[in-house]
Amino acid sequence: MNLILLEPGDCGPDGRVRLTDPRRLRHLHEVHRAEAGDTLTVGVRDGRRGRARLERFEREAACFTLLDLDQPPPAPLPVHLVLALPRPRMLARTLEHVTALGVKQLTLLHTRRVEKSYWQSPELDPARIHDHLVLGLEQAGDTMLPTVTVERRFRPFVEDRLPALLAGRRGLLAHPGMPDPCPRGLSEPCTLLVGPEGGFIPYEVERLREAGCEGIHLGERILRVETAVTALLARLF
Incomplete structure:
Protein backbone atom coordinates (compact mmCIF):
# COMPACT_ATOMS: atom_id res chain seq x y z
CA MET A 1 0.00 0.00 0.00
CA PRO A 72 -6.38 2.20 12.22
CA PRO A 73 -2.71 2.39 11.23
CA PRO A 74 -0.63 -0.82 11.20
CA ALA A 75 0.59 -2.04 14.58
CA PRO A 76 4.01 -0.63 15.56
CA LEU A 77 6.99 -2.82 16.37
CA PRO A 78 7.65 -3.10 20.12
CA VAL A 79 11.23 -1.89 19.75
CA HIS A 80 13.32 1.16 20.56
CA LEU A 81 16.12 1.20 18.00
CA VAL A 82 19.43 2.74 19.11
CA LEU A 83 21.54 3.25 16.02
CA ALA A 84 25.10 4.55 15.83
CA LEU A 85 24.87 7.48 13.44
CA PRO A 86 25.47 6.17 9.88
CA ARG A 87 27.07 8.11 7.04
CA PRO A 88 24.60 10.71 5.70
CA ARG A 89 23.44 8.89 2.57
CA MET A 90 22.95 5.68 4.53
CA LEU A 91 21.09 7.60 7.26
CA ALA A 92 18.51 8.82 4.76
CA ARG A 93 17.78 5.33 3.45
CA THR A 94 17.82 3.78 6.92
CA LEU A 95 15.29 6.27 8.27
CA GLU A 96 12.90 5.39 5.47
CA HIS A 97 13.44 1.63 5.83
CA VAL A 98 12.96 1.43 9.60
CA THR A 99 9.90 3.70 9.45
CA ALA A 100 8.34 1.49 6.80
CA LEU A 101 9.01 -1.56 8.99
CA GLY A 102 7.18 0.00 11.96
CA VAL A 103 9.87 1.42 14.26
CA LYS A 104 8.39 4.27 16.30
CA GLN A 105 11.27 5.12 18.65
CA LEU A 106 14.74 5.77 17.27
CA THR A 107 17.87 7.14 18.95
CA LEU A 108 20.88 8.20 16.87
CA LEU A 109 24.03 7.68 18.94
CA HIS A 110 27.64 8.81 18.70
CA THR A 111 30.26 6.09 19.10
CA ARG A 112 34.04 6.00 18.62
CA ARG A 113 33.87 4.87 14.99
CA VAL A 114 31.28 7.46 13.96
CA GLU A 115 32.99 10.20 11.96
CA LYS A 116 32.52 13.52 13.75
CA SER A 117 31.78 15.17 10.40
CA TYR A 118 28.57 13.10 10.15
CA TRP A 119 27.05 15.26 12.89
CA GLN A 120 27.39 18.31 10.64
CA SER A 121 25.37 16.75 7.82
CA PRO A 122 22.25 18.53 6.52
CA GLU A 123 20.52 15.14 6.80
CA LEU A 124 20.28 15.73 10.56
CA ASP A 125 18.20 18.84 10.08
CA PRO A 126 14.82 18.09 11.71
CA ALA A 127 12.98 19.02 8.52
CA ARG A 128 15.07 16.57 6.47
CA ILE A 129 14.55 13.82 9.04
CA HIS A 130 10.82 14.51 8.96
CA ASP A 131 10.75 14.19 5.18
CA HIS A 132 12.44 10.78 5.28
CA LEU A 133 10.07 9.56 7.99
CA VAL A 134 7.08 10.66 5.91
CA LEU A 135 8.39 8.76 2.88
CA GLY A 136 8.65 5.65 5.02
CA LEU A 137 5.10 6.09 6.30
CA GLU A 138 3.69 6.59 2.81
CA GLN A 139 5.49 3.50 1.54
CA ALA A 140 4.07 1.29 4.29
CA GLY A 141 0.59 2.80 4.47
CA ASP A 142 1.24 4.04 8.00
CA THR A 143 0.33 7.31 9.70
CA MET A 144 2.08 7.31 13.08
CA LEU A 145 5.22 9.45 12.94
CA PRO A 146 8.26 8.01 14.76
CA THR A 147 10.12 9.91 17.47
CA VAL A 148 13.81 10.51 16.74
CA THR A 149 16.26 11.60 19.45
CA VAL A 150 19.96 12.41 19.17
CA GLU A 151 22.69 11.40 21.63
CA ARG A 152 26.07 12.95 20.81
CA ARG A 153 27.99 11.48 23.75
CA PHE A 154 28.27 7.74 24.36
CA ARG A 155 29.14 7.59 28.05
CA PRO A 156 26.36 9.90 29.34
CA PHE A 157 23.90 7.97 27.20
CA VAL A 158 24.94 4.62 28.67
CA GLU A 159 25.07 5.89 32.24
CA ASP A 160 22.09 8.26 32.30
CA ARG A 161 19.62 7.34 29.54
CA LEU A 162 20.08 3.67 28.71
CA PRO A 163 18.82 2.32 32.07
CA ALA A 164 15.42 3.90 31.41
CA LEU A 165 15.34 2.45 27.89
CA LEU A 166 16.01 -1.02 29.31
CA ALA A 167 13.43 -0.81 32.10
CA GLY A 168 10.82 -3.45 31.34
CA ARG A 169 12.50 -4.25 28.02
CA ARG A 170 14.93 -6.82 26.75
CA GLY A 171 18.21 -5.21 25.70
CA LEU A 172 19.82 -6.65 22.55
CA LEU A 173 23.29 -5.64 21.39
CA ALA A 174 23.82 -6.62 17.75
CA HIS A 175 27.54 -6.99 17.09
CA PRO A 176 29.71 -9.48 15.18
CA GLY A 177 31.24 -12.16 17.38
CA MET A 178 28.62 -12.03 20.11
CA PRO A 179 27.78 -15.39 21.72
CA ASP A 180 24.13 -15.86 20.76
CA PRO A 181 22.27 -15.76 17.43
CA CYS A 182 19.59 -13.14 16.96
CA PRO A 183 16.33 -14.49 18.44
CA ARG A 184 13.24 -14.95 16.30
CA GLY A 185 9.64 -13.92 16.71
CA LEU A 186 9.81 -11.73 19.81
CA SER A 187 6.54 -10.63 21.37
CA GLU A 188 8.11 -8.75 24.28
CA PRO A 189 9.32 -5.13 23.96
CA CYS A 190 13.03 -4.67 23.42
CA THR A 191 15.75 -2.09 22.95
CA LEU A 192 17.96 -2.96 19.97
CA LEU A 193 21.43 -1.41 19.69
CA VAL A 194 23.28 -1.45 16.35
CA GLY A 195 26.78 -0.08 15.85
CA PRO A 196 28.39 1.88 13.02
CA GLU A 197 30.41 0.63 10.07
CA GLY A 198 33.29 -1.21 11.73
CA GLY A 199 31.14 -1.96 14.77
CA PHE A 200 31.39 -0.90 18.40
CA ILE A 201 34.86 -0.80 19.94
CA PRO A 202 35.56 -3.31 22.78
CA TYR A 203 35.09 -0.65 25.48
CA GLU A 204 31.63 0.20 24.13
CA VAL A 205 30.64 -3.46 23.93
CA GLU A 206 31.77 -3.97 27.52
CA ARG A 207 29.81 -0.98 28.82
CA LEU A 208 26.64 -1.95 26.94
CA ARG A 209 26.80 -5.51 28.23
CA GLU A 210 27.44 -4.26 31.76
CA ALA A 211 24.27 -2.17 31.40
CA GLY A 212 22.29 -5.36 30.79
CA CYS A 213 22.32 -5.87 27.01
CA GLU A 214 22.52 -9.38 25.56
CA GLY A 215 25.07 -9.82 22.79
CA ILE A 216 23.56 -11.22 19.56
CA HIS A 217 24.79 -11.78 16.02
CA LEU A 218 23.45 -12.48 12.51
CA GLY A 219 26.05 -15.04 11.53
CA GLU A 220 29.47 -14.87 9.95
CA ARG A 221 28.72 -12.30 7.25
CA ILE A 222 29.50 -8.64 7.89
CA LEU A 223 26.63 -6.51 6.60
CA ARG A 224 26.15 -2.85 5.82
CA VAL A 225 24.30 -1.00 8.56
CA GLU A 226 21.11 -0.51 6.57
CA THR A 227 21.08 -4.21 5.59
CA ALA A 228 21.83 -5.37 9.14
CA VAL A 229 19.07 -3.24 10.66
CA THR A 230 16.49 -4.55 8.19
CA ALA A 231 17.59 -8.14 8.73
CA LEU A 232 17.52 -7.78 12.53
CA LEU A 233 14.03 -6.29 12.60
CA ALA A 234 12.69 -8.89 10.18
CA ARG A 235 14.14 -11.73 12.24
CA LEU A 236 13.10 -10.33 15.61
CA PHE A 237 9.49 -9.57 14.65
Whole structure:
Protein backbone atom coordinates (compact mmCIF):
# COMPACT_ATOMS: atom_id res chain seq x y z
CA MET A 1 0.00 0.00 0.00
CA ASN A 2 1.18 3.53 -0.72
CA LEU A 3 -0.95 6.25 0.82
CA ILE A 4 -1.26 10.01 0.62
CA LEU A 5 -0.34 11.31 4.07
CA LEU A 6 -2.41 14.30 5.12
CA GLU A 7 -1.65 16.77 7.86
CA PRO A 8 -4.52 17.32 10.34
CA GLY A 9 -4.90 20.88 9.06
CA ASP A 10 -5.39 19.69 5.49
CA CYS A 11 -8.87 18.36 6.24
CA GLY A 12 -11.72 20.85 6.26
CA PRO A 13 -14.90 20.38 8.33
CA ASP A 14 -16.81 19.52 5.15
CA GLY A 15 -14.48 16.67 4.27
CA ARG A 16 -12.71 18.61 1.55
CA VAL A 17 -8.92 18.44 1.16
CA ARG A 18 -6.76 20.68 -1.00
CA LEU A 19 -3.07 19.92 -1.48
CA THR A 20 -0.71 22.47 -2.99
CA ASP A 21 2.79 21.43 -1.87
CA PRO A 22 5.03 20.23 -4.73
CA ARG A 23 6.19 17.01 -3.07
CA ARG A 24 2.75 15.49 -2.61
CA LEU A 25 1.60 16.69 -6.03
CA ARG A 26 4.64 15.01 -7.54
CA HIS A 27 3.87 11.89 -5.49
CA LEU A 28 0.34 11.81 -6.90
CA HIS A 29 1.61 12.24 -10.44
CA GLU A 30 4.69 9.99 -10.45
CA VAL A 31 3.77 7.23 -7.98
CA HIS A 32 -0.02 7.01 -8.19
CA ARG A 33 -0.38 8.35 -11.75
CA ALA A 34 -3.64 9.74 -10.42
CA GLU A 35 -6.45 11.27 -12.43
CA ALA A 36 -9.62 13.09 -11.44
CA GLY A 37 -12.23 10.58 -10.31
CA ASP A 38 -9.74 8.13 -8.79
CA THR A 39 -10.29 6.81 -5.27
CA LEU A 40 -7.02 6.76 -3.33
CA THR A 41 -5.85 5.56 0.08
CA VAL A 42 -5.19 8.44 2.47
CA GLY A 43 -4.23 8.77 6.10
CA VAL A 44 -4.09 11.61 8.60
CA ARG A 45 -0.75 12.00 10.37
CA ASP A 46 -0.94 10.36 13.80
CA GLY A 47 -4.51 9.35 12.99
CA ARG A 48 -6.61 6.96 10.95
CA ARG A 49 -6.56 5.75 7.36
CA GLY A 50 -9.29 5.66 4.78
CA ARG A 51 -10.26 6.66 1.24
CA ALA A 52 -10.65 9.89 -0.63
CA ARG A 53 -11.88 10.71 -4.13
CA LEU A 54 -9.70 12.97 -6.26
CA GLU A 55 -12.10 15.60 -7.57
CA ARG A 56 -9.63 17.83 -9.40
CA PHE A 57 -5.94 17.45 -10.21
CA GLU A 58 -4.16 20.40 -11.71
CA ARG A 59 -0.55 21.53 -11.87
CA GLU A 60 -0.87 23.75 -8.78
CA ALA A 61 -3.35 21.82 -6.63
CA ALA A 62 -5.16 18.56 -5.99
CA CYS A 63 -8.64 18.60 -4.46
CA PHE A 64 -10.14 15.59 -2.67
CA THR A 65 -13.34 14.61 -0.94
CA LEU A 66 -12.84 12.33 2.06
CA LEU A 67 -15.03 9.24 1.83
CA ASP A 68 -14.06 7.62 5.13
CA LEU A 69 -11.32 7.33 7.74
CA ASP A 70 -12.31 4.01 9.24
CA GLN A 71 -9.03 2.06 9.48
CA PRO A 72 -6.38 2.20 12.22
CA PRO A 73 -2.71 2.39 11.23
CA PRO A 74 -0.63 -0.82 11.20
CA ALA A 75 0.59 -2.04 14.58
CA PRO A 76 4.01 -0.63 15.56
CA LEU A 77 6.99 -2.82 16.37
CA PRO A 78 7.65 -3.10 20.12
CA VAL A 79 11.23 -1.89 19.75
CA HIS A 80 13.32 1.16 20.56
CA LEU A 81 16.12 1.20 18.00
CA VAL A 82 19.43 2.74 19.11
CA LEU A 83 21.54 3.25 16.02
CA ALA A 84 25.10 4.55 15.83
CA LEU A 85 24.87 7.48 13.44
CA PRO A 86 25.47 6.17 9.88
CA ARG A 87 27.07 8.11 7.04
CA PRO A 88 24.60 10.71 5.70
CA ARG A 89 23.44 8.89 2.57
CA MET A 90 22.95 5.68 4.53
CA LEU A 91 21.09 7.60 7.26
CA ALA A 92 18.51 8.82 4.76
CA ARG A 93 17.78 5.33 3.45
CA THR A 94 17.82 3.78 6.92
CA LEU A 95 15.29 6.27 8.27
CA GLU A 96 12.90 5.39 5.47
CA HIS A 97 13.44 1.63 5.83
CA VAL A 98 12.96 1.43 9.60
CA THR A 99 9.90 3.70 9.45
CA ALA A 100 8.34 1.49 6.80
CA LEU A 101 9.01 -1.56 8.99
CA GLY A 102 7.18 0.00 11.96
CA VAL A 103 9.87 1.42 14.26
CA LYS A 104 8.39 4.27 16.30
CA GLN A 105 11.27 5.12 18.65
CA LEU A 106 14.74 5.77 17.27
CA THR A 107 17.87 7.14 18.95
CA LEU A 108 20.88 8.20 16.87
CA LEU A 109 24.03 7.68 18.94
CA HIS A 110 27.64 8.81 18.70
CA THR A 111 30.26 6.09 19.10
CA ARG A 112 34.04 6.00 18.62
CA ARG A 113 33.87 4.87 14.99
CA VAL A 114 31.28 7.46 13.96
CA GLU A 115 32.99 10.20 11.96
CA LYS A 116 32.52 13.52 13.75
CA SER A 117 31.78 15.17 10.40
CA TYR A 118 28.57 13.10 10.15
CA TRP A 119 27.05 15.26 12.89
CA GLN A 120 27.39 18.31 10.64
CA SER A 121 25.37 16.75 7.82
CA PRO A 122 22.25 18.53 6.52
CA GLU A 123 20.52 15.14 6.80
CA LEU A 124 20.28 15.73 10.56
CA ASP A 125 18.20 18.84 10.08
CA PRO A 126 14.82 18.09 11.71
CA ALA A 127 12.98 19.02 8.52
CA ARG A 128 15.07 16.57 6.47
CA ILE A 129 14.55 13.82 9.04
CA HIS A 130 10.82 14.51 8.96
CA ASP A 131 10.75 14.19 5.18
CA HIS A 132 12.44 10.78 5.28
CA LEU A 133 10.07 9.56 7.99
CA VAL A 134 7.08 10.66 5.91
CA LEU A 135 8.39 8.76 2.88
CA GLY A 136 8.65 5.65 5.02
CA LEU A 137 5.10 6.09 6.30
CA GLU A 138 3.69 6.59 2.81
CA GLN A 139 5.49 3.50 1.54
CA ALA A 140 4.07 1.29 4.29
CA GLY A 141 0.59 2.80 4.47
CA ASP A 142 1.24 4.04 8.00
CA THR A 143 0.33 7.31 9.70
CA MET A 144 2.08 7.31 13.08
CA LEU A 145 5.22 9.45 12.94
CA PRO A 146 8.26 8.01 14.76
CA THR A 147 10.12 9.91 17.47
CA VAL A 148 13.81 10.51 16.74
CA THR A 149 16.26 11.60 19.45
CA VAL A 150 19.96 12.41 19.17
CA GLU A 151 22.69 11.40 21.63
CA ARG A 152 26.07 12.95 20.81
CA ARG A 153 27.99 11.48 23.75
CA PHE A 154 28.27 7.74 24.36
CA ARG A 155 29.14 7.59 28.05
CA PRO A 156 26.36 9.90 29.34
CA PHE A 157 23.90 7.97 27.20
CA VAL A 158 24.94 4.62 28.67
CA GLU A 159 25.07 5.89 32.24
CA ASP A 160 22.09 8.26 32.30
CA ARG A 161 19.62 7.34 29.54
CA LEU A 162 20.08 3.67 28.71
CA PRO A 163 18.82 2.32 32.07
CA ALA A 164 15.42 3.90 31.41
CA LEU A 165 15.34 2.45 27.89
CA LEU A 166 16.01 -1.02 29.31
CA ALA A 167 13.43 -0.81 32.10
CA GLY A 168 10.82 -3.45 31.34
CA ARG A 169 12.50 -4.25 28.02
CA ARG A 170 14.93 -6.82 26.75
CA GLY A 171 18.21 -5.21 25.70
CA LEU A 172 19.82 -6.65 22.55
CA LEU A 173 23.29 -5.64 21.39
CA ALA A 174 23.82 -6.62 17.75
CA HIS A 175 27.54 -6.99 17.09
CA PRO A 176 29.71 -9.48 15.18
CA GLY A 177 31.24 -12.16 17.38
CA MET A 178 28.62 -12.03 20.11
CA PRO A 179 27.78 -15.39 21.72
CA ASP A 180 24.13 -15.86 20.76
CA PRO A 181 22.27 -15.76 17.43
CA CYS A 182 19.59 -13.14 16.96
CA PRO A 183 16.33 -14.49 18.44
CA ARG A 184 13.24 -14.95 16.30
CA GLY A 185 9.64 -13.92 16.71
CA LEU A 186 9.81 -11.73 19.81
CA SER A 187 6.54 -10.63 21.37
CA GLU A 188 8.11 -8.75 24.28
CA PRO A 189 9.32 -5.13 23.96
CA CYS A 190 13.03 -4.67 23.42
CA THR A 191 15.75 -2.09 22.95
CA LEU A 192 17.96 -2.96 19.97
CA LEU A 193 21.43 -1.41 19.69
CA VAL A 194 23.28 -1.45 16.35
CA GLY A 195 26.78 -0.08 15.85
CA PRO A 196 28.39 1.88 13.02
CA GLU A 197 30.41 0.63 10.07
CA GLY A 198 33.29 -1.21 11.73
CA GLY A 199 31.14 -1.96 14.77
CA PHE A 200 31.39 -0.90 18.40
CA ILE A 201 34.86 -0.80 19.94
CA PRO A 202 35.56 -3.31 22.78
CA TYR A 203 35.09 -0.65 25.48
CA GLU A 204 31.63 0.20 24.13
CA VAL A 205 30.64 -3.46 23.93
CA GLU A 206 31.77 -3.97 27.52
CA ARG A 207 29.81 -0.98 28.82
CA LEU A 208 26.64 -1.95 26.94
CA ARG A 209 26.80 -5.51 28.23
CA GLU A 210 27.44 -4.26 31.76
CA ALA A 211 24.27 -2.17 31.40
CA GLY A 212 22.29 -5.36 30.79
CA CYS A 213 22.32 -5.87 27.01
CA GLU A 214 22.52 -9.38 25.56
CA GLY A 215 25.07 -9.82 22.79
CA ILE A 216 23.56 -11.22 19.56
CA HIS A 217 24.79 -11.78 16.02
CA LEU A 218 23.45 -12.48 12.51
CA GLY A 219 26.05 -15.04 11.53
CA GLU A 220 29.47 -14.87 9.95
CA ARG A 221 28.72 -12.30 7.25
CA ILE A 222 29.50 -8.64 7.89
CA LEU A 223 26.63 -6.51 6.60
CA ARG A 224 26.15 -2.85 5.82
CA VAL A 225 24.30 -1.00 8.56
CA GLU A 226 21.11 -0.51 6.57
CA THR A 227 21.08 -4.21 5.59
CA ALA A 228 21.83 -5.37 9.14
CA VAL A 229 19.07 -3.24 10.66
CA THR A 230 16.49 -4.55 8.19
CA ALA A 231 17.59 -8.14 8.73
CA LEU A 232 17.52 -7.78 12.53
CA LEU A 233 14.03 -6.29 12.60
CA ALA A 234 12.69 -8.89 10.18
CA ARG A 235 14.14 -11.73 12.24
CA LEU A 236 13.10 -10.33 15.61
CA PHE A 237 9.49 -9.57 14.65
